[in-house]
Structures are given as C-alpha cells and as structure tokens.
Amino acid sequence: MKILLADDDPVSLRLMQRTLEKYGYEVVTATNGIQAALELCSPNGPRLALIDWMMPDLDGLGVCRAVRSRNENAYVYIVLLTSRQSSEDVVSGLEAGADDYLTKPCHPAELKARLHTGHRLLQLEDKLVEAREEMRFKATHDTLTSLWNRGGILSLMSSELSRSARNHTPTSLILCDVDHFKRINDTYGHPVGDEVLQQVSLFLRELVRPEDSVGRFGGEEFLIVLGGCDNAALRRRSPQICEELSRVPFITKEGPVSVTLSIGAVTIENWNNSMSVDPYLKEADAALYRAKAEGRNRAVFAESMASQ
Numbered sequence: 001m002k003i004l005l006a007d008d009d010p011v012s013l014r015l016m017q018r019t020l021e022k023y024g025y026e027v028v029t030a031t032n033g034i035q036a037a038l039e040l041c042s043p044n045g046p047r048l049a050l051i052d053w054m055m056p057d058l059d060g061l062g063v064c065r066a067v068r069s070r071n072e073n074a075y076v077y078i079v080l081l082t083s084r085q086s087s088e089d090v091v092s093g094l095e096a097g098a099d100d101y102l103t104k105p106c107h108p109a110e111l112k113a114r115l116h117t118g119h120r121l122l123q124l125e126d127k128l129v130e131a132r133e134e135m136r137f138k139a140t141h142d143t144l145t146s147l148w149n150r151g152g153i154l155s156l157m158s159s160e161l162s163r164s165a166r167n168h169t170p171t172s173l174i175l176c177d178v179d180h181f182k183r184i185n186d187t188y189g190h191p192v193g194d195e196v197l198q199q200v201s202l203f204l205r206e207l208v209r210p211e212d213s214v215g216r217f218g219g220e221e222f223l224i225v226l227g228g229c230d231n232a233a234l235r236r237r238s239p240q241i242c243e244e245l246s247r248v249p250f251i252t253k254e255g256p257v258s259v260t261l262s263i264g265a266v267t268i269e270n271w272n273n274s275m276s277v278d279p280y281l282k283e284a285d286a287a288l289y290r291a292k293a294e295g296r297n298r299a300v301f302a303e304s305m306a307s308q
Helices: 010-022 033-041 060-068 087-095 108-140 150-167 181-188 190-207 231-247 278-293
Strands: 002-006 026-030 048-052 077-082 100-103 171-178 213-218 221-227 250-252 255-257 261-268 299-301
Touching: 002 010, 002 033, 010 026, 010 048, 010 108, 026 033, 033 048, 033 060, 048 060, 048 108, 060 077, 060 087, 077 087, 077 108, 087 100, 100 108, 108 150, 150 171, 150 213, 150 221, 171 181, 171 190, 171 231, 171 278, 181 190, 190 213, 190 221, 190 231, 190 250, 221 231, 231 261, 231 299, 261 278, 278 299
Parallel strands: 002 026, 002 048, 048 077, 077 100, 261 299
Antiparallel strands: 171 221, 171 261, 213 221, 250 255
16 A cells, blocks of 8 residues: 655655555655645545654644645545654644654554554545445446436436536437337347347447437436537437447347337527426427337437428
C-alpha cells in the first residue's frame, strides 16, 4: 500500500522511510506541509499518511485540515508524529482531522500496529463503498441485460433533456421492440429468449455513441436516448439499427436465431423544463406500433416529424 511520509528532517525522513519500506509500504516522501497536502489531495494520492507535526510552510495540523476540506469520497487515514504529549495537544491534533498520533521517538512495533489499524479501516471503507456501488447498480440496472432499467433510463433521459434546454440542442428517442419475441420463446424456450435479449442489449450498446444511453424499457422493449441528435441524424441512424441487427443471426445454445427490430423514433426540440416528456414517449410508442403494423423490421418516425 502507498503511504505518504512527511518530515522536514532529512535524517529522520530517511530512517523512517527505510522502516516503512521494510514493512512493505510504497513510500512517497514530502519535506514540507504544502508538498504533503498536494500529494494527499491529488487524484491518486496515498490514502495512508504519517505526518510530522512541526514542518515549514504548513504544519501537520494544517495538512490535516487541507485534506479534510476535500469533497472527494476516498478517505485518507492520517497519523501525526509529535513530541507533544499534553492532552490539549492531542485533542487539537484529532480535532484538526488526524485519526491517530504517535509520540516521537516511536517504537517500531507500535508504529507497525498503528499503521496496520489504518490500513484495515481503509480496507473496510473500500468494501463499504463497493457494496454501496453494487446496490446503486442493482437499483438502476436491469438484472438480465445489465442495461439501465426503466427508472434508470428515464432518469438519464430527464438529465439529457435538461442539458438540451441549457444548450439549445435537440434530443432524440428511439423505442425498439424485438419482433415476434413470443414466437422465439415458444419455439426455442425462455432461456434462448433471455439469450436473445442479452445479445440485442450488447448490439445496441456497441452501435450507439459513448454519450448515448440504452435502457431496457420493459419486456422486449428498449429505449435509446440520443443527446444532440437532430431529425436528419435520427432518420439516418434509426434504419441503420434495424439493418445492422437483422444482417446476421444470433448464435444461441439452440443454434442460430434470426432477430429483427421494429423502431419508433421521435426528436424533441426546443425543450424547456416545464414541459412533460410523456407526449413524446407516446409519439414514439405510436410510431413503433405503426412499424409493427407495416411489416416489422423497420423504423417509423413520429407523426409530428412527418413534414420535417
């Protein structure tokens, strides 16, 4: 693990560095408080720190305050090295943001144990952050396809429309439905149906731009949100999705399965945050229904775009 060692005494710095390296730490050194604070506040800076209380430019307490004033999530565990032993000094150090302190000269075994405690707490924090992110992912993503779920894609759509309002740019929506999906389930079984949905999901994610969002809207329906996409671009891209997907059968455990999509598409222009997106979703859904009625495997655009 990486550790920051800050001390303005070069002899003490070198001796402590050797001790820490013997314990298996990757040591980053600083000879003044400002340098220490910059290292700890950098994006990939050390998360464990051993800092001398008395340093030029910025003392150990100042370093603690600088680190604690950050808004980043990653916690830095700070141990202060000090020759001060009064309760008032200890309280001052802890109130400034230090997690622990060691009195100089410190015993090597105690140093190792205190740092191990810090390392253990940081590992615990990492596990909690990982668990939180996993819960957040599960709350916003579809279990089968790992795409955004209905709530997640609608939230992203709202964010994209707010951006459109600020930047005066259009946003387009593509509502996709897998053609004859019930027939696929009835013919090959639901596990193959699940495979098809997963492969359609991968296909859609690979086909859109990195800034676009794809979500499973429900069942075999998918919603794509295209930021900054105007009518002309939507009319080019929507048929391409149908053509690309239908070109090669999907390979499943029951053999190749030919899959096509029907698409309903709409462009939203001149958006403002007092508007409702529901009419546009209904337009896309009506266009999708017409695509089904006209023979499937095609893109149909909302009636409001007919003359555009």
